[in-house]
Amino acid sequence: MRLRVRHRLGGGALNITPLIDMVFILLVFFMLATNLARFRLIGVDSPEDREVARTAEGAVVIELLEPGSIRVDGRPYPRAALAEAVAAITRIDPNRVFLIRPAPGTTLQETVSAHDDARAGGARQLSFSRHREAGR
């Protein structure tokens, strides 16, 4: 008896249309549902910052006053001179602790810019502190 193979393989008749449809649907889903935005991170409360807060008495306080003026360690400076004022301190003691204390009404953007400038001035240990009058 001679048996013939009924279905010949390799005919190339595999229908991949449903697969492609599913891939398209998945693609649209992932394109709409995923979030690709990347942020720049500022660590504000690491264990070291807690140490900073504990030793706040020995810290250099950067007070952000009305726009355009600051006080570093009690001395008034123009806002543009923040990095230089911090650099003058970090040149002597690179591990000096700095606390940024914004006056009431100061925006977060101004405070973050001051943080950037203090970092540019060489401040390694930086933290934020609330203004005494700003408490609820």
Added chain:
Amino acid sequence: MRFRPERPKEALIDLTPLIDMVFILLVFFMLAGTFRATDAFPVTPPASASRIFGDEREAVILVRADGLVGLNGRVLSHPEMIRTIRALLQENPAALVQVKADGATEANVVIEVLEKLREAGAGYVVLLTKGAGLVETP
């Protein structure tokens, strides 16, 4: 002379490169993107020059310009925020808490939120800021 009208050839567009591209795009979006809950309200983070890059994780506390606080797609009061963060920290004590505050928010309001997170026991808190572009690469 008799010309036979030429029969139009059967149009056969090769879809293989298109399908390849769709697969590549699918894999890219699956690997590069992250899923998270929709924000309770829109927030524009401040710009900074920080060199540390990252994306949003599971605990993102939103602070609107008027001081309103949101977490996991809901608007919360400060005590509710502390309770939620405490519950999260019980599950994962090393959880990273991120604060996405509007650049126009009064800084002391944000610092107060940071202090409350510290009281709640959050070990690692970061402030989310952005650079010049929307999508950045390190």
